[in-house]
Amino acid sequence: MESKSLTPEQKRELLAQLLKEKARQAEKVAPLSHNQRAMWFLQQLAPQSSAYNLSVSAPFPYTLDLAALRQSLQTLSDRHASLRTGYTSRAGEPFQIIRPHHPARLQQIDASGWADEQILAQMEAELRRPFDLANDDIWRTLIFSRGANDHLIQIVVHHIAADGLSIWLMLAELDALYQAALHGERLELPPLTSQYLDFVTWQAERLADAAGEQLWSFWQSYLQAYPTLDLPTDFVRPA
Template identity: 30%
Template sequence: MATRGNKTAGTADTDFGPSTQLQEMLFTSMLANPDENRAFNVENIHVLRGPVDAIALGRAVDLVVERHESLRTVFVTGPEGVALRVLPAPTGALVCRDHTGGAPLSPAALEDVVRADTEHLFDLAGERPSRFTLHRTGEEEYVLVVVVHHLVLDGWSMGVLLDDLGAAYAAVRAGERPFGGERPGQLGDFARYQRELTSSPAAVPLLDFWARQLEGLQDGSTVPYDRPARPYQTFAGDRLDFELPAALARSVGEAARAERVTVAAVTLLAYQLLLREYAGQEDIVVGVPTANRVQPWTHDCVGFLTNTHCVRSKLPARTPLRDLLHATARALTDALRHQEVPLIAVYEDLIARYGADNLPPYLFRTLFICHTHRVAPLALEGVACARRPFSQQASKADITLNVWPDGAGIRCQIEYNTDLYDASTMERVAERYRGVLSDIVNDLVW
C-alpha cells in the first residue's frame, strides 16, 4: 500500500517532484488555452474594518507561503512528464495598494479593481501561483483579495490557508513564531502518494468498482443547450444565486433525518430528477467532487487534492421516490469509499477495458457539489472581517449546482457556461429545482 513519502516536492528551486496525473493533464491543456487557465483561479475576498497592521499581515502572508509549498510551486515539463518545482520562500508576498489619495472608490470601481486581481493570468511554469493583495479603501477600511490557482489549492485548502493566516497574524503581533515545528502535509507528498497508489495492487479493487459502475455509459446528462456547442470546450460563465424557501429547507432536513440519509443525497436526487426531465433519459450521471482527504496527514495540507467521480443512477419513472433516494445515498457512499483513485486513472482503465470508441467524449457534463465542509471566514485579531461576495465569470462545466446547507437554510448557486445557456434558462432551472425538491419531500411525508 502506498504511504506518505518522507521528502517533499522540494525545498529549493532546484528540487523537483512528480505532479498528479490530473495536474499534468490540466497544465498541459492550459498551456494552449489562457481562458481555461484563468477559469481555474480560486478567489477569497474579505472586507476588513479596523486597525489592520499591514506590516504584520505582510509578514504573516510570507510565513504561510513558506509553510505551504503549494503556494510557491510551479510546473515544469521534462522527459518524464510534468514535475513540480518549489520556489524559495518569498518576502513581501503581500501587495499593498492605497486608494484613499483621491475621490473614494465607487462600488463599480472597486468591483473592477477586485476583478482585475481575480482574473490574473498565472504563468504556471514560472510564477508563484498565489497572490495576496491588500487594498486600502478608507480610514481603517480594507479589501483583502487572495487568489490562488486551482492546480495547487482546493476548497478545503482555502480554509486551512485562512486559519493559518489568522494564527500567523496573531503570532507576529505578539512577537512569537507561529505553527511550532510541526510540518503539514505537502502537495508533493500527496502527488507521490497518489502516483504510488494508482500503480499499486491497492488500486485494483478501486478500478474494478468504477469499471462496473460506468460500463455501457452514454454521453453525460445535461440541460439542452440554448445554442449549438462549439467543437471544443469553452469556459465563459456566470452564476445564479438563489435560496430555498425556509419551509422547504426545513422539510429537506427533516426528510433526510427521517430517512437516515444526508441532505446531500436529497438535494442530489432532486438534481438527478431534474436532469431526467430535461434530458429525457433515465440513466443519469453527474460529476461529484470529493475532498479526497482519506489519509489523516492530508487534513492540514494545502493543495489540489480534490477528486471528481461519476455518480450514476438509474431512475425509472415508476420507481418510488423513497427507493430512488436510498439508491442515490448508496451511490454517494460508494463513491466516497472508492474516491482515492483519480478520475483520469479511471478513464484510462475504462479505455483499456472497453476501448475508446465505446466511451462517450465526456464521462459527465454537469457537476453537483454539496458544501458540507465549512470554510470559516478569516479572523484577524482586533479587526472585523467579513467575506465579500464576488461572481467569477467562468464555468468549468456545462452546469455546476452548488448547495450550501446550514442551520439557517439552504443556499444554492448555479454556475453555467454562457456560450451554451441564457440567464433566463438558468432561472427556469432554479425554479424547477425548487419544485422537484418540494415534490420529493411531499412524497416522503405522505
C-alpha cells in the first residue's frame, strides 16, 4: 500500500507499528540470575501470589504537578534497566527482556475525605495485587491526593527487579528529580557504574569457573547428609 493512499489515521497506526518494531529490535535478551530464576519459578507455581511484592510509601508534601511527576518517574525508568525489564520463557527456560525505553505508569487516587485507615487499606490492596511478570510493568506508582499540598506516594515493585534497599533509593532519587522538575530544572544524577545485568553476567562466569565448581561441590557434599524430601510432582524425579 502506497503512503499517498493512506488516511491520516492509517498513517498514525503504521508509524506506531514501525516504532514498536524498532523498539523490539533494540531489546536485549539475557538470562536470569539464580535468585531471579527462583522467584520466577515460584511465581509460575502461584501466579496470583504477592509474596514477592515490595512496597514503600511516604508523604509527598509538595504542590502536585502530574507532568513533572511523570517526567521524574520516566527518568527513573530510563536510568534503571531493571524497571523496564520483562520476564518470560521459551521451552521452559526463563529469560529477561531489557527494553531500551518503556513508559513509566502513574495512577492518581482522589483520597480527599479519606481516613488514614482507608488509605492504608488501599495501599495494602495495591501491595497484594500480583504482577504478571511476562505482561505487566514490573513496578507501579500511586499518588494519593488528600488536599492541595497533602499527598502520599506509594511505589510497588516485584522483588525480581528490586530489593528492600534499592526501593528506598528509588524513592530518594524520585524526590530529588521531582523537586528539580517542579522548578523547571534538570537534575543530573551521578552516573551508574553498573546495572543488575552486570551482576547476572558476573554470577554466571563465577559459577562456571573453578571457584564455582568448588562451591557446587561443597553444597552437594553438605546436603548429602540430609534425606530427600518427597514432594508430589508430575514427573519422575531424575536420578
